[in-house]
Amino acid sequence: MTDLPISPEFVTDQNKAEDAALANDYSSLGEQLDRRGIDIDAITKKVAAFAVAVPSWGVGTGGTRFARFAGPGEPRGIFEKLDDCGVINQLTRATPNVSLHIPWDKADPKELKAKADQLGLGFDAMNSNTFADAKDSPLSYKFGSLSHTDPAVRQQAIAHNIECIEIGKTIGSKALTIWTGEGTNFPGQGNFTRAFERYLDSSKAVYAALPDDWRLFTEHKMYEPAFYSTIIQDWGSSYLVSKELGPKAFSLVDLGHHAPNTNIEMIVARLIQFEKLAGFHFNDSKYGDDDLDAGSINPFQLFLVFNELIDAEARKAKNFDPAYMIDQSHNVTDPIESLMSSAIEILRAYAQALLVDRKALEGYQDGNDVMMANQTLKRAFTTDVGPILAKARLAKGGAIDPLAVYRASGYRAKVAAARPSTGGSSSGIV
Numbered sequence: 001m002t003d004l005p006i007s008p009e010f011v012t013d014q015n016k017a018e019d020a021a022l023a024n025d026y027s028s029l030g031e032q033l034d035r036r037g038i039d040i041d042a043i044t045k046k047v048a049a050f051a052v053a054v055p056s057w058g059v060g061t062g063g064t065r066f067a068r069f070a071g072p073g074e075p076r077g078i079f080e081k082l083d084d085c086g087v088i089n090q091l092t093r094a095t096p097n098v099s100l101h102i103p104w105d106k107a108d109p110k111e112l113k114a115k116a117d118q119l120g121l122g123f124d125a126m127n128s129n130t131f132a133d134a135k136d137s138p139l140s141y142k143f144g145s146l147s148h149t150d151p152a153v154r155q156q157a158i159a160h161n162i163e164c165i166e167i168g169k170t171i172g173s174k175a176l177t178i179w180t181g182e183g184t185n186f187p188g189q190g191n192f193t194r195a196f197e198r199y200l201d202s203s204k205a206v207y208a209a210l211p212d213d214w215r216l217f218t219e220h221k222m223y224e225p226a227f228y229s230t231i232i233q234d235w236g237s238s239y240l241v242s243k244e245l246g247p248k249a250f251s252l253v254d255l256g257h258h259a260p261n262t263n264i265e266m267i268v269a270r271l272i273q274f275e276k277l278a279g280f281h282f283n284d285s286k287y288g289d290d291d292l293d294a295g296s297i298n299p300f301q302l303f304l305v306f307n308e309l310i311d312a313e314a315r316k317a318k319n320f321d322p323a324y325m326i327d328q329s330h331n332v333t334d335p336i337e338s339l340m341s342s343a344i345e346i347l348r349a350y351a352q353a354l355l356v357d358r359k360a361l362e363g364y365q366d367g368n369d370v371m372m373a374n375q376t377l378k379r380a381f382t383t384d385v386g387p388i389l390a391k392a393r394l395a396k397g398g399a400i401d402p403l404a405v406y407r408a409s410g411y412r413a414k415v416a417a418a419r420p421s422t423g424g425s426s427s428g429i430v
């Protein structure tokens with residue numbers, strides 16, 4: 001790490017003002033946890049080792065179908081996006097990897113690697129895009145890509161996914177995530193079975209190009225942009241794809257891609273049990289695929305998801321190696337602030353889930369002591385783990401209070417001056 005976006009001395013200086021209070025809070029929480037038989041330092045160590053990837057497209061302002069209100073200093077290309085991702089990781093020390101979207105982030109792989117190295121970043125899963133037409137694309141995805149009725153369009157979509165793998169290989173990625181929102185808007189428009197057969201055949205061609213140490217993630221989404229039927233509309237269809245493709249194929253859970261009130265933590269448990277959980281796209285939602293900040297609406301759900309993950313880890317579930325990534329659309333906030341806040345909320349849920357007394361919980365479950373079983377979870381969830389998160393950040397050179405330090409640094413004003421608006425952006429809702 002040679003050239004961090006914010007001066008490390010500035011971060012150290014800012015931390016000094018918070019140091020004493022944090023030491024007090026940490027020691028008091030430590031005593032509290034000690035009474036519950038929990039070693040706070042062991043939890044802090046685990047939290048410090050946890051990482052969640054940020055999406056390159058998340059650092060630009062998103063939008064809805066109605067409008068996009070660009071913020072100041074938006075990154076104009078992948079290298080500026082990486083700078084912003086560098087800030088998020090520098091202050092939170094929880095997001096060392098960036099997930100790229102092709103073709104939006106296409107660039108010379110050597111330059112990408114060099115820029116990432118300079119910022120202390122690496123690359124996570126590659127994301128293909130066959131839900132929009134690329135500028136130079138000869139055939140249109142208006143009526144689908146991997147499941148299109150025309151074999152030539154399917155071939156173009158397959159080739160694009162293989163190209164994403166090829167680019168990923170040069171920058172150290174180990175996974176390809178495929179999301180296509182294709183489907184139909186009218187009953188009768190397409191044949192469900194034939195379309196799914198075409199999708200599976202195309203996916204098999206992509207899977208065949210996957211290196212041995214790579215994984216293929218299929219992302220489901222209930223609806224949008226297709227409003228009547230979507231080809232991979234739920235975890236059931238996603239599981240079928242993973243199962244059909246083979247051992248390197250897994251199903252990815254984007255929290256926002258479900259109907260309101262869906263028991264997402266149970267879907268997670270099922271995918272773990274049958275060894276097909278790819279990982280997550282973290283965000284939150286109230287109604288549809290709102291792409292709101294992780295933990296901003298329903299932090300208890302996020303905790304319950306992590307509760308399943310810690311449970312799986314504790315019982316050494318087979319083929320369990322989830323990939324963690326944030327996938328949000330920031331419409332009214334500074335994207336850097338939203339991504340830092342989300343990373344912190346994800347770590348909070350993880351830390352809380354680590355506090356669950358699993359032995360006691362199992363006993364209450366087996367004994368049908370409903371109240372105490374629920375109380376066991378609530379006790380972990382209601383513990384303020386803030387001092388643990390701050391201590392983990394501090395130990396890794398991050399900020400005790402990332403948002404405050406970010407605001408004090410003046411980074412946004414600085415990049416606003418250096419990045420005049422171009423009017424366009426490859427950010428959006430995904």
Ligand SMILES: [Mn+2]
Binds near residue numbers: 219281327
């Ligand atoms: Mn997603």
